[in-house]
Amino acid sequence: MYANKTQVEETLQQIREAGLYKEERPLFGPQGARVATERGEALNFCANNYLGLADDxxxxxxxxxxxxxxxxxxxxxxxxxxxxxxxxxxxxxxxxxxxxxxxxxxxxxxxxxxxxxxxxxxxxxxxxxxxxxxxxxxxxxxxxxxxxxxxxxxxxxxxxxxxxxxxxxxxxxxxxxxxxxxxxxxxxxxxxxxxxxxxxxxxxxxxxxxxxxxxxxxxxxxxxxxxxxxxxxxxxxxxxxxxxxxxxxxxxxxxxxxxxxxxxxxxxxxxxxxxxxxxxxxxxxxxxxxxAADGPREHLEKVSNLFRTLMEEAGFELLPGNHPIIAVMFPGEDGARTATTVASRMLELGVYVTAFSFPVVPRGEARIRVQLSAAHSEEDVQAAVEAFKAAVALG
Incomplete structure (x- = not known):
């Protein structure tokens, strides 16, 4: 498919222009509910750290x-x-x-x-x-x-x-x-x-x-x-x-x-x-x-339900469910670009989330996939919702 360097570079440019280029954002310490990023400390809502055990x-x-x-x-x-x-x-x-x-x-x-x-x-x-x-x-x-x-x-x-x-x-x-x-x-x-x-x-x-x-x-x-x-x-x-x-x-x-x-x-x-x-x-x-983690599992369910409730009250479109993976949807032609922009603004506001778009998800179904952890507090959840609201309000 890519016979030479020029073709590779052209493809990469097309990915960037479509708003689909995936940047890696390094952490400067261990995984957890809060992480150190190049923009300072942030609440992390995009890890698979469901029980909060990554740095136990x-x-x-x-x-x-x-x-x-x-x-x-x-x-x-x-x-x-x-x-x-x-x-x-x-x-x-x-x-x-x-x-x-x-x-x-x-x-x-x-x-x-x-x-x-x-x-x-x-x-x-x-x-x-x-x-x-x-x-x-x-x-x-x-x-x-x-x-x-x-x-x-x-x-x-x-x-x-x-x-x-x-x-x-x-x-x-x-x-x-x-x-x-x-x-x-x-x-x-x-x-x-x-x-x-x-x-x-x-x-x-x-x-x-x-x-x-x-x-x-x-x-x-x-x-x-x-x-x-x-x-x-x-x-x-x-x-x-x-x-x-x-x-x-x-x-x-x-x-x-x-x-x-x-x-x-x-x-x-x-x-x-x-x-x-x-x-x-x-x-x-x-x-x-x-x-033996019945307590953390119960807390994980509680904070997941809280996030879903607060986001729906704020008018965000969520996929239905009761798993700690909660997809905040940005549908349509410009959804990928919007989701990427919102995720970037949220990191500036101290909340780390990641946007997903094609080819990871179908075209037109871009989203920010939020993942709750038993390490998150109710205050963390409330801060994440406020960051979503502020990031979207910036237009």
């Missing part, structure tokens, strides 16, 4: 202690000499937490989703994917030789049609793939209905629960636990990089045979460096804390 002193201590015991890095993939006892312990801990037989660690959930489909599903099988699934699921599905079908976001009638199409195509094994929470909208996947259709058509169910694990459902076990369908979901993927400490790492949790086969054939697992020892130790502590 207990996780930092566990990670620091691991450096003395386990070292800095392993310079190896898992099957050569990159597996420490604590890697195996963390996999067992994840499996027990999510009520699965076993789990397998990857360097990220992107890699977990990128490695699973080509291993488990071949030309005689069918993968049926929600149209708004995360890019990692889309990319992973592309690597499989299985037949591919797509259904409209959370549309159960369309899912039924695609299941029938897969059956008509002679699929031996069919899997329905969905995000547990759609990260740009804050919508939950309708897992009970998905599982009902899976039962009817004899399909498997796979859920990427990255934006739910740790803070949704009993003990924070995720969307399937929230809906009471844990035993009807076959494969769970997720991340250690959001609510569970916010560092890095991903996993697949599933039946024993699935995990065993992934250890043998999943390319991102076989050919990527093992997860760093300090991250493993920190993640283990984060899961322990998350399981």
């Amino acid at each position: 002193s207990r996780i930092v201590a566990a990670s620091r202690d691991s450096l003395d015991r386990w070292g800095y890095g392993l310079s190896s993939v898992r099957f050569i000499c990159g597996t420490q006892e604590q890697h195996l312990d963390l996999e067992k801990q994840i499996a027990a937490y999510l009520h699965r037989d076993d789990a397998i660690l990857f360097s990220s959930c992107y890699d977990a989703n990128g490695g699973i489909f080509s291993v488990l599903f071949g030309p005689d099988d069918a993968i049926i994917s929600d149209a708004l699934n995360h890019a990692s699921l889309i990319d992973g599905i592309r690597l499989s030789k299985a037949k591919r079908f797509r259904y409209a976001n959370r549309d159960m009638e369309d899912l039924r049609n695609q299941l029938q199409a897969a059956r008509d195509a002679g699929a031996v094994t069919t899997v329905i793939v969905t995000d547990g929470v759609f990260s740009m909208d804050g919508y939950y996947a309708p897992l009970p209905q998905i599982c009902d259709l899976a039962d009817e058509f004899g399909a498997l169910v796979m859920v990427d629960d990255s934006h739910a694990t740790g803070f949704v459902g009993p003990e924070g076990r995720g969307v399937a636990a929230m809906y009471g369908v844990e035993d009807r979901v076959d494969i769970l993927t997720g991340t250690l990089g959001k609510a569970l400490g916010g560092a890095s790492g991903g996993y697949v949790a599933a039946h024993q045979a699935i995990v065993d086969l992934l250890r043998q054939r999943a390319r991102p697992y076989l050919f990527s460096n093992t997860l760093a020892p300090s991250i493993v130790a920190g993640a283990a502590e984060a899961i322990t804390l998350a399981r």
Whole structure:
């Protein structure tokens, strides 16, 4: 597509002129409800730090202690000499937490989703994917030789049609793939209905629960636990990089045979460096804390509801829902530019948010995605709403 430097530069200029260029804004300290930016201290309302654990002193201590015991890095993939006892312990801990037989660690959930489909599903099988699934699921599905079908976001009638199409195509094994929470909208996947259709058509169910694990459902076990369908979901993927400490790492949790086969054939697992020892130790502590975090989960729900109420009272257009991801919409042709301008003004006012536009979201549906954290106070929420009002009032 880009044969030379001139073409690359022209494309970059087109992105800038369309108001779609994404600037990286560095932090000058740890992640938290308040962060240090180049414009001074700001309230942070755009991190995946749902439980406020990213700079929790207990996780930092566990990670620091691991450096003395386990070292800095392993310079190896898992099957050569990159597996420490604590890697195996963390996999067992994840499996027990999510009520699965076993789990397998990857360097990220992107890699977990990128490695699973080509291993488990071949030309005689069918993968049926929600149209708004995360890019990692889309990319992973592309690597499989299985037949591919797509259904409209959370549309159960369309899912039924695609299941029938897969059956008509002679699929031996069919899997329905969905995000547990759609990260740009804050919508939950309708897992009970998905599982009902899976039962009817004899399909498997796979859920990427990255934006739910740790803070949704009993003990924070995720969307399937929230809906009471844990035993009807076959494969769970997720991340250690959001609510569970916010560092890095991903996993697949599933039946024993699935995990065993992934250890043998999943390319991102076989050919990527093992997860760093300090991250493993920190993640283990984060899961322990998350399981017992009923108080922070209740507070997270409270501040999320408060933000939604105050913003609606102020006349902002929000996507409906009750997840701590709350999309403040700036629709239309100029929406992307407006959202970007508002986000920039808010940082000047001491509130850090980020605008999202095409290709991350559909054209004409630009938004500022606000993410609440258990580390936010009610006063923080009120300050964020006032900043939104002031930034928009500047015109």
